[in-house]
Amino acid sequence: DTEVTQTPKHLVxxxxxxxxxxxxxxxxxxxxxxxxxxxxxxxxxxxxxxxEKLSINESVPSRFSPECPNSSLLNLHLHAxxxxxxxxxxxxxxxxxxxxxxxxxxxxxxxxxx
Amino acid sequence: AQSVTxxxxxxxxxxxxxxxxxxxxxxxxxxxxxxxVQYPNQGLQLLLKYLSGSTLVKGINGFEAxxxxxxxxxxxxxxxxxxxxxxxxxxxxxxETSGSRLTFGEGTQLTVNP
Numbered sequence: 001d002t003e004v005t006q007t008p009k010h011l012v013x014x015x016x017x018x019x020x021x022x023x024x025x026x027x028x029x030x031x032x033x034x035x036x037x038x039x040x041x042x043x044x045x046x047x048x049x050x051x052e053k054l055s056i057n058e059s060v061p062s063r064f065s066p067e068c069p070n071s072s073l074l075n076l077h078l079h080a081x082x083x084x085x086x087x088x089x090x091x092x093x094x095x096x097x098x099x100x101x102x103x104x105x106x107x108x109x110x111x112x113x114x
Numbered sequence: 115a116q117s118v119t120x121x122x123x124x125x126x127x128x129x130x131x132x133x134x135x136x137x138x139x140x141x142x143x144x145x146x147x148x149x150x151v152q153y154p155n156q157g158l159q160l161l162l163k164y165l166s167g168s169t170l171v172k173g174i175n176g177f178e179a180x181x182x183x184x185x186x187x188x189x190x191x192x193x194x195x196x197x198x199x200x201x202x203x204x205x206x207x208x209x210e211t212s213g214s215r216l217t218f219g220e221g222t223q224l225t226v227n228p
Contacts, residue, residue, distance in 0.1 A: 042204055048214045
């Protein structure tokens with residue numbers, strides 16, 4: 001099974017809402033990622049978890065809060081977002097945190113902030 | 115700093131024609147190189163990777179790429195494209211000192227016309 005799943009597929013939320021994005025993999029991967037992707041642009045790294053510990057936070061605003069409850073699951077909690085946060089949010093995983101391994105991407109959650 | 119440059123933002127071709135998508139990287143140390151494809155409203159899928167060894171790398175869907183250290187290039191090729199190859203293609207690189215980060219190029223939109 002080489003699949004990364006993400007739920008929900010689409011999400012519309014107001015600027016005062018609290019919502020969460022979920023990502024799951026059962027490949028035994030120990031590094032998991034959150035990316036934000038705007039239209040016609042490459043993914044931008046937000047967070048990296050390595051062995052369930054946050055290892056990289058790319059100076060992401062605190063209205064985005066990641067959580068890694070176990071080695072298979074990664075959440076992104078959203079609160080008080082802005083319209084410019086509307087984007088495709090991608091989750092990825094790879095077997096180890098080192099550079100010589102490929103990342104497996106999920107299908108993404110299309111987020112619209114109104 | 116490491117960078118990845120995709121030399122063409124858009125490449126239109128006719129069906130069954132050959133195609134080359136160009137990618138150059140800059141790094142003073144050994145790099146690992148990847149090509150990903152993104153179909154509309156989907157996540158990224160790995161086409162192929164270069165980690166070490168043979169400089170000609172074969173991937174899925176009939177794609178191949180050649181690692182050229184002297185030219186610092188990793189161009190993607192396919193001898194005969196199909197309509198279904200229409201997608202965004204991203205070249206990406208990582209290196210030992212970049213930790214878990216993957217540096218993406220800006221992407222190339224390949225459009226295959228009948």
